[in-house]
Amino acid sequence: xxxxxxxxxxxxxxxxxxxxxxxxxxxxxxxxxxxxxxxxxxxxxxxxxxxxxxxxxxxxxxxxxxxxxxxxxxxxxxxxxxxxxxxxxxxxxxxxxxxxxxxxxxxxxxxxxxxxxxxxxxxxxxxxxxxxxxxxxxxxxxxxxxxxxxxxxxxxxxxxxxxxxxxxxxxxxxxxxxxxxxxxxxxxxxxxxxxxxxxxxxxxxxxxxxxxxxxxxxxxxxxxxxxxxxxxxxxxxxxxxxxxxxxxxxxxxxxxxxxxxxxxxxxxxxxxxxxxxxxxxxxxxxxxxxxxxxxxxxxxxxxxxxxxxxxxxxxxxxxxxxxxxxxxxxxxxxxxxxxxxxxxxxxxxxxxxxxxxxxxxxxxxxxxxxxxxxxxxxxxxxxxxxxxxxxxxxxxxxxxxxxxxxxxxxxxxxxxxxxxxxxxxxxxxxxxxxxxxxxxxxxxxxxxxxxxxxxxxxxxxxxxxxxxxxxxxxxxxxxxxxxxxxxxxxxxxxxxxxxxxxxx
Numbered sequence: 001x002x003x004x005x006x007x008x009x010x011x012x013x014x015x016x017x018x019x020x021x022x023x024x025x026x027x028x029x030x031x032x033x034x035x036x037x038x039x040x041x042x043x044x045x046x047x048x049x050x051x052x053x054x055x056x057x058x059x060x061x062x063x064x065x066x067x068x069x070x071x072x073x074x075x076x077x078x079x080x081x082x083x084x085x086x087x088x089x090x091x092x093x094x095x096x097x098x099x100x101x102x103x104x105x106x107x108x109x110x111x112x113x114x115x116x117x118x119x120x121x122x123x124x125x126x127x128x129x130x131x132x133x134x135x136x137x138x139x140x141x142x143x144x145x146x147x148x149x150x151x152x153x154x155x156x157x158x159x160x161x162x163x164x165x166x167x168x169x170x171x172x173x174x175x176x177x178x179x180x181x182x183x184x185x186x187x188x189x190x191x192x193x194x195x196x197x198x199x200x201x202x203x204x205x206x207x208x209x210x211x212x213x214x215x216x217x218x219x220x221x222x223x224x225x226x227x228x229x230x231x232x233x234x235x236x237x238x239x240x241x242x243x244x245x246x247x248x249x250x251x252x253x254x255x256x257x258x259x260x261x262x263x264x265x266x267x268x269x270x271x272x273x274x275x276x277x278x279x280x281x282x283x284x285x286x287x288x289x290x291x292x293x294x295x296x297x298x299x300x301x302x303x304x305x306x307x308x309x310x311x312x313x314x315x316x317x318x319x320x321x322x323x324x325x326x327x328x329x330x331x332x333x334x335x336x337x338x339x340x341x342x343x344x345x346x347x348x349x350x351x352x353x354x355x356x357x358x359x360x361x362x363x364x365x366x367x368x369x370x371x372x373x374x375x376x377x378x379x380x381x382x383x384x385x386x387x388x389x390x391x392x393x394x395x396x397x398x399x400x401x402x403x404x405x406x407x408x409x410x411x412x413x414x415x416x417x418x419x420x421x422x423x424x425x426x427x428x429x430x431x432x433x434x435x436x437x438x439x440x441x442x443x444x445x446x447x448x449x450x451x452x453x454x455x456x457x458x459x460x461x462x463x464x465x466x467x468x469x470x471x472x473x474x475x476x477x478x479x480x481x482x483x484x485x486x487x488x489x490x491x492x493x494x495x496x497x498x499x500x501x502x503x504x
Contacts (some may be wrong), residue, residue, distance in 0.1 A: 005053065007026055007027045007028070008046070008142050010032045010056050014055070015028070017183040020186065033137050034137060036138075037139075041143075051480075054138065054152075057178040058160075059119065059134060065108070065162065066161055067158055067178055068178060069106050070100055070155060071108055071158065073090050074110055076088040076140050077113045079114065086140065090153050092151070093109050094442075095195070095448055095451075095476050096155065096192050100155070105184070105188075112132065113127055113135050114137060114141065115137060134156050153192060157181045194452040195452050198483075199457060199477065201459060201485050202409060202486050205401055206489070207398060207465075208462075208470060209463065209464070209466065212463075215497045216238055217237065219292040220233060220292070221247070221250070229250065232254075234278070235255075235272065237252075238271050240465055243464065258287065264288070265287060266287070266290065267289055269290070270323060275330020297362055299390075301328055304331040305331050311355055313352065314335055314356075316361070317372055318338060319340060320338060322361065325361055356383050359386055360386075363422035363463075366396055398461075402414075402460050405460075407433055409430075409454075411436050412436070413460075414438065415440055415465045416439055422463050422464070423463075430458070438450060441469075443473045443476040459473055
């Protein structure tokens with residue numbers, strides 16, 4: 001059952017702005033300052049609410065914040081004469097912030113600090129140095145009781161900019177700006193309130209990094225440690241925005257083609273593999289190459305050469321434009337034909353129907369490939385298969401694991417980047433089972449609307465998505481109410497790949 005929720009607004013003006021969108025049944029005026037907030041927090045009504053959000057205006061601590069900017073608290077700190085004496089986490093902040101951004105607001109997330117007195121310029125600077133973005137006089141005391149087993153949230157609209165002392169209430173112009181913005185955040189608060197409830201979260205296992213991804217990331221990190229920055233990487237080392245940004249911060253430079261790499265520099269080939277023409281160009285340029293191609297992808301390259309060299313037309317089942325497709329087909333371009341889908345399988349022409357073989361992109365959906373292969377076998381009875389399945393063990397395992405939980409879920413969240421083939425296939429796997437599924441880069445991309453009425457959420461991650469991102473998603477869901485967490489493991493992965501000699 002959904003939890004009841006209340007939105008606390010300290011003053012009459014703040015409450016009136018919020019009630020325009022939420023109605024009087026949800027918004028409670030609690031009074032300004034610590035004393036009134038403490039009294040309101042212990043009222044029967046607030047103690048009975050399953051979820052409590054505080055919304056109102058605040059003073060900026062960050063000089064970059066302007067009147068009308070919205071701060072969603074990741075935590076609320078209670079600050080007194082002796083410093084911070086309590087921190088109240090607000091785990092649903094990424095979800096609430098995302099809802100506000102979708103409504104067109106300028107939103108930042110970070111700590112909000114509550115004090116029991118007006119803050120002077122010097123104290124404001126000291127509070128900002130702790131990482132806090134904004135200051136108010138109520139949130140910590142209003143949310144105190146709900147922090148223990150409750151569901152707290154805090155949204156503050158900047159009235160006082162940090163460029164002027166907080167010695168008196170905000171100027172009339174700044175106050176009007178803040179209140180106008182406050183009136184527009186009600187829909188996001190309503191989405192938040194509609195999503196708060198107890199729920200089950202089912203974790204599919206295996207999920208996240210596979211051995212090939214771990215190897216590729218490890219290679220770039222070792223090259224950076226051994227040779228220093230910059231280290232150039234052709235294409236994304238793996239298809240995940242967070243991984244790429246993390247390596248960029250260490251000094252990796254990602255390029256689309258080798259002409260962007262200085263002569264004689266070190267370049268790493270991504271896990272998806274490259275065509276022989278790319279290797280030849282690197283040799284001609286005198287580049288120091290470290291190859292991070294996944295060994296399972298390298299196996300498919302070897303099969304492409306073997307099949308083509310014996311005279312076969314090689315049908316490659318894969319997606320146009322994907323680096324793995326381009327690299328593999330580049331092995332024997334004149335002998336290979338791309339088959340993207342079932343329609344292509346039914347219409348593809350070959351010079352000799354008795355000399356045809358097939359290969360598969362390693363990150364495709366198993367059931368989709370089975371349909372395509374069935375069509376190809378009907379047309380080419382002598383179709384030759386590779387010695388072992390091309391779809392990698394990690395892709396297969398993650399799809400099997402998702403099937404074990406998707407049928408029980410109201411919605412599936414797949415953590416992975418848009419350009420991750422295996423992550424997209426997970427979304428398709430759940431959708432084919434009839435369960436709504438969404439691909440998200442991280443918790444900030446979860447739409448609260450997806451969670452309204454969702455008593456059971458299944459969570460998985462593509463093979464290129466870090467485990468930490470799944471942890472953040474679960475934590476954000478905990479911010480919407482009590483969570484019963486279950487992990488379903490269909491198999492255990494213990495595969496490890498040897499590193500190339502250049503980095504051992």
